[in-house]
Amino acid sequence: MVFYGLKGRDFLWLADFKRKELSAILETAKMLKERYYSGEVYIPVLRGRQLAMIFQKPSTRTRISFEVAMEQLGGHAIYLSWRDMQLGRGETVADTARVLSRYVHGIMARVYEQSDLEELAKYADVPVINGLSNLVHPTQAISDMYTIWEHMGRLEGLKLVFIGDGADNMAHSLLLAGAKFGMHVVVSTPKGYDPRREIMSRAEEDAAENGAIIEVVRDPREAVKGADIVYTDVWVSMGQEEEREKRMKDLSPYRVDAELMKLAKPSAVFMHCLPAHRGLEVTDDVIDGPWSIVWSQAENRMHVQKAILALLLK
Numbered sequence: 001m002v003f004y005g006l007k008g009r010d011f012l013w014l015a016d017f018k019r020k021e022l023s024a025i026l027e028t029a030k031m032l033k034e035r036y037y038s039g040e041v042y043i044p045v046l047r048g049r050q051l052a053m054i055f056q057k058p059s060t061r062t063r064i065s066f067e068v069a070m071e072q073l074g075g076h077a078i079y080l081s082w083r084d085m086q087l088g089r090g091e092t093v094a095d096t097a098r099v100l101s102r103y104v105h106g107i108m109a110r111v112y113e114q115s116d117l118e119e120l121a122k123y124a125d126v127p128v129i130n131g132l133s134n135l136v137h138p139t140q141a142i143s144d145m146y147t148i149w150e151h152m153g154r155l156e157g158l159k160l161v162f163i164g165d166g167a168d169n170m171a172h173s174l175l176l177a178g179a180k181f182g183m184h185v186v187v188s189t190p191k192g193y194d195p196r197r198e199i200m201s202r203a204e205e206d207a208a209e210n211g212a213i214i215e216v217v218r219d220p221r222e223a224v225k226g227a228d229i230v231y232t233d234v235w236v237s238m239g240q241e242e243e244r245e246k247r248m249k250d251l252s253p254y255r256v257d258a259e260l261m262k263l264a265k266p267s268a269v270f271m272h273c274l275p276a277h278r279g280l281e282v283t284d285d286v287i288d289g290p291w292s293i294v295w296s297q298a299e300n301r302m303h304v305q306k307a308i309l310a311l312l313l314k
Contacts, residue, residue, distance in 0.1 A: 006024070006025075006311040007311070007312060007314060008127055009312055010121045010127055011128070011130060011139070011308055011312060012117055012118065013176065014136075014138045014141060014173065014176045014177050014180060015176050015202050015206070017180070022142060022145070022180055025304065025307050025308060025311060026142075026146050026304075026307075028307035029300070029304040029307035032310070033300075033303040036303065043072065043073060044073065045074065045310050045314055046070065046073040046074050046105075046309060046310065046314065047075065048074070048075070049070075049073075049075035049106070049313050050075065050077075050078060050104040050105055051066065051075060051076070051078065051104060051106045051107070051108060051313070052078050052103070052106070052108070053067070053078060053079050053080060053107075053108045053131070054080045054085070054087075054096075054108070054110070054111070055079065055080065055081055055109075056082035056109070056110060056111040056116075057111065057112065059110055059132075060274075060275070061274060061298055062131045062139070063079065064302075065301040065302040065305050066108055066131070066309075069302055069309055070309060072306060073310060075313070078104070093119040093123070094122070094123040095123075096120070097119070097120045097121075097122075097123035097124035097128075098124070101123075101125040101126050104126060105127075105313050106126050106127045106128075106129065106309070107120060107126060107127070107128045107129070108128075108131045109129070109131055110133075111132070112133065112134050113133060114134065114135040114136065116133075117130050117133055127312040127313060129308065129309075132169065133169065134169060134237075135169055135199075136169050136172050136173045136199075137169045137170055137273070138173055138176075139305055140170065140173065140273050140301070141170070142308070143300050143301045143303075144231075144273070144297060146303070147296055147297045148229060148269075150296070150300070151269060151296070152228065152269075155178075155182065155183055156181060156182035156183065157182065157183070158183050158184065158228040158229065159183070159184040159185075159186065159226055159227050159228050159229070160178055160183055160184070160186070160227070160228065160229040160231060161185075161186045161187075161188060161223050161224050161227040161231065161264070162187045162189075162231045163189075163220050163223070163256050164189065164232050164281055165189060165251060166187040166194050166195045166216060167194065167196060168233050168237070170231070170233045170273050171187050171195055171233070172195055175187065175195060175200070176202065176203050178203075178207075178212055179202075179203040179204070179205075179210060179212045179214055180206055180210060182211045182212045183213075184213040185212065185213070185214055185215075186216070186217050186223045186227075187217070188218065188219070188224070188254065189216065189218070189254070190218065191218070192250070193250065220254050220260060224261075224263045224268075225263055225264070226264070226265060227264035227265060228264075228265055228268055228269070229268065229269055230256060230261060231270075231271045232254075232256045232272055232281045233272065233273055233281065234275070234277050234280070235277070235281050236277075251281070255281060255282065255283065256270065256283070256286055257282075257285070258285050258289070261286055268291060269292070269293045270287065270289075270291040270293070270294065271293060272287060272294050272297075274298055276294075
């Protein structure tokens with residue numbers, strides 16, 4: 001088995017990687033998934049390796065997919081709650097990074113602030129993987145790229161439309177990922193919810209290099225015309241509960257329902273990173289309907305994270 005030269009790298013956001021490096025992750029995930037379905041579930045390339053998993057935010061898919069991925073690669077994952085660690089009692093992120101580097105071969109962290117991940121990476125001597133921050137969710141986005149590539153056979157030239165909160169970490173991550181792979185990425189969002197300027201600037205820079213198109217379109221019905229992929233996420237993320245009423249009002253015109261999906265290409269698919277709040281950002285007839293590839297999307301988190309772990313920790 002050949003793994004590309006990504007050993008020891010941090011995986012904090014997709015802008016840090018070249019297109020060919022991200023493509024290597026997709027190709028590795030494809031190989032690992034094929035071997036998984038051929039019955040070769042256990043591929044012990046990380047035998048004896050340990051992954052510390054720090055959770056400031058709770059999770060279903062991130063925790064389970066990383067734990068299973070490490071086990072299937074022959075390694076071991078250790079769950080660490082931010083609250084139960086000394087981090088919750090005042091120990092610094094820098095000191096935590098220094099200590100964990102003496103115990104484990106990699107750190108995955110799911111946190112609120114991107115700055116905490118950057119501090120972990122600065123002081124850790126082992127790779128740090130972003131399992132989610134309020135700014136970006138790169139492991140989900142690269143997994144989504146794999147799912148689209150698997151389903152449609154290509155990425156370049158496809159139109160992906162994100163509907164909802166344009167400052168959402170998934171909107172940010174899909175802009176960055178689509179720009180790397182030469183896609184047409186549209187964010188359809190109301191005023192006041194635009195993607196952060198620093199994200200748009202980096203996405204536009206990569207788009208110019210890779211022949212991608214990046215834009216914001218207010219009207220969701222206009223945005224989805226010609227779409228190959230329609231994507232949404234929750235309207236109220238963890239930490240935004242106090243804004244719930246305002247967000248419900250502002251984002252209600254951006255619900256993905258069957259009528260909206262019918263305006264996309266006949267071959268269009270629907271994606272959601274989950275968990276879904278059914279009846280809010282998406283209706284049952286879409287997430288459970290013929291457009292949905294949500295469950296393949298969720299499964300592929302495991303296969304793609306196996307690829308990331310194998311490439312970074314091997």
